[in-house]
Amino acid sequence: MEQNNNNQPVAHKPLDYKNNQPVRWCPGCGDHAVLNVLLKAMAQLGIPTEKTCVISGIGCSSRLPYYTNTYAFHTIHGRGGAVATGFKTANPDMTVWQISGDGDCLAIGGNHFIHEVRRNVDLNLLLLNNRIYGLTKGQFSPTSARGFKSKSSPYGTTEDPFVPAELAFGARGTFFARSLDVELNISQEVMMEAARHKGCSVVEILQNCMIFNNGIHSYITDRENRADRTIHLVHGEKMIFGKDNNRGLVQDGFGLKAVTIGEDGYTIDDVLVHDAHCEKSFLHQMLAMMDGTDLPVALGVIRAVEAPTYETAVAEQVDEAIAMHGFTCLNDVIMAGDTWNVE
């Protein structure tokens, strides 16, 4: 952290990370909350603005880099992950945030997404999932439910959606967390954890589009139901949720079950303790697939395991290769091959 003249750490304020450009999302859009929480998380992490880079693709959420007082790159549709991979590999000293949406990340950018996750590039990917294309005015996305009606699916879609976590785990992801745009504290917590995690940290934020998909997440986000239909997972703590904090998740054969503590013979001892650091992703996947009907939607850090990061492995290999061959410049390489003199 930077230090001032009195050798005290410089306190960073969220507004240090905000530039002077007016924010142009629609009033009430969930993206406003995500930007504000991100600025807070950046301030609290204290990484200087010049060491931070925000990279995005195309879409409503991908406009976010235009509002941060950091290095930032608004790229092309779906390719933010590939640009971020090159950027981070070139300069591993930078902290990289990638901002993407469900269309940008999982449709046109699906290939780059699975490969940046597989490579475990150390970046923090905020996936703002509103299950709709907003910028192009209301077409279904790869996370829209089967049968979803939109301008491009007037009779309802005829396809099943992706669950982002499932893709991330399928691509051998090392970090997955989830929050809601309206859950400011959990959002900040998972962003901070994502930044601290060394590797590709995927953070899905269920976000509301006021204009084209208003209320798509209200089943779980509405105040009166949220406590019963979501669970905030914290590593090392019991999986407890509900308005009265008396509901818990227990193992049920090969699956999970939500029970009421004190009923049907279940006690607090039966309730599972969350282990985000478990190498095996099996239970993480079951947690991530809970959809709020029988089982609550999991929020918080679902998985965070250590693994080598891509850019560090590349940099280490460069160091090793230089040490092994002892070349200092191109000429050394050429002269080490077959050469001959012409007088």
Added chain:
Amino acid sequence: MAEKAKVQFRQSIVVRFSGDSGDGMQLAGNIFSNVSAGLGDRISTFPDYPAEVRAPQGSLGGVSGFQVHIGHGVHTPGDECDVLVAMNPAALKMNAQFLRKGGAAIVDIDTFTQAGLDKALYTTDDPYEELNLKAQVIEAPITTMVKEALKDTGMDLKAQLKCRNMFALGLVCWLFNRPMEAPLKFLKAKFAEKPEVYAANELVIKGGYNYGHNIHATVSTYRIQSDDVRPGVYTDVSGNKATAWGLIKASEMSGRPLFLGSYPITPATDILHELAKRRDLGVKAIQMEDEIGGICSAIGAAYAGHLAVTTTSGPGLALKSEALGLAVMAELPLVLVDVQRGGPSTGLPTKTEQTDLNQALYGRSGESPLVVLAAASPTDCFKMAFQAARIAIEHMTPVILLTDAFIANGSSAWRIPEEGEYPVIKPNYVPEAVKPTWTPFMRNALGIRYWAIPGTPGLEHVVGGLEKDYNLGVLSNDPINHAHMVETRRRKIANVANSIPELKLKGDTGADTIILGWGSTYGHILDAVNRLNEEGIRIAMTHIRYINPLPKNTAELLSRFKTVIVAELNTGQLADYLQSKVPNLNICHINKVQGQPFLVQEIVDGVKNIMMEEEL
């Protein structure tokens, strides 16, 4: 039988090794060219291998070739070969057309069985007659002799037969008075870990050499004179390797680390291979998930302050179009190397063509000008890759460097540049004096955007694909501003003409007719012009390496000639471009789109035909 071998003095000699793709013809050809280069010959090589990874053994589709041109005044791998080595009937059938009249064919007669002839689809039992072969044929029982030479080694038959290529190489070395030491030294190094393989190859190559010696009564052999080349230290490079090295050189001269984001594609992949090796020089070459990932990772690295490169061939260039537009819009330095091949679509992936020029010049959305260069020979790839990187960095623009399969895979002897031969490249960093008032799209006096490297305090900024305000660098939808930015980006590229060399005339500069080409056709056109001038036909020549922008004197120089002949391996893409840039030229065409380089004779004939028609 005991006649002395004739020793002919020839300026240059062309040998073509051909066989099944598993027969090791590329290795035999490579060793022979290296050995010749070591003796001071000029060399030029042309591998011609099949598109199929492994076509059926003995079939026409499985034939692989390697042509070597050595000696004096060598500019191309040669139109015709003097000696053709054919390891089976299919190889002879596919390559007989390249053998000059009076040349020599060496065949492994053991493979000319009925089954072998059938696999190669011969319809008679006299293959030479069927092919109308006007050459001396040396029927060498190569397979038998290889088996004989290795009978005491305990090797199995399959391993023994893998050494047949060395027998052919030994025979060719004998034909051209190449001492055995050099190839043996090469093989010893290659098989350092496998002494038993080296021992077998040594037995076989010597067997081939001795066999040649024993039958010399029936063969004319040649001794090759060395070329009078500039003094210096030489090595042998392929165009792809020279391209990789030129980029490394530019990285050293600019102080910007080298990054490659790429995806495998024939015939460009060897650049990725070479740069991947060069982690030992600090190069970060990464293989991405697709072509788009390749260029996008490079754009990310360019934003991070690296000399960023992506390499591809025609279909990959198509996939990279949108991202190229981003690099144009964000005004970031980027080098894209397109090693052209036959198209469209998958086309002729291992063959050569110059058909991507239009795509390079025009293949993007919106008004998106960028710099287009083309390398003229394998060794010129070094220079032009360096120039591509210099222009990209100093002018803050994407640059497309066009090479092609012919020069990328072909090789030449190359004088290693000495210290100081290549200039320092000066990145257009934000000057200290400008920093307090700097905005992201602020430019220097030449209209070139400053490069602010992430990590620098105080220069935090956003770039992107949306249009920016000319002054503030923030988003702008203003119509007049957009027009101004379009013009600013156009002028930036046009200004590159001030930092590239002018066109030079060669040949008969007082002639009324000039012939020009671009890229890899240089050697063939030069040979053709020399031949025409020797015949008393007056013609000048120039060659275009800098295509967009064109050198400043292009219009003035070309306007001096009554007729401008444009020779290119497409249907007239440069000719159309020139017509649009320089009005009132009388342009005539020589075109070829067969996936093959020009033959010098085709250009000579083409010029003569045009001259006849023009006079009518």
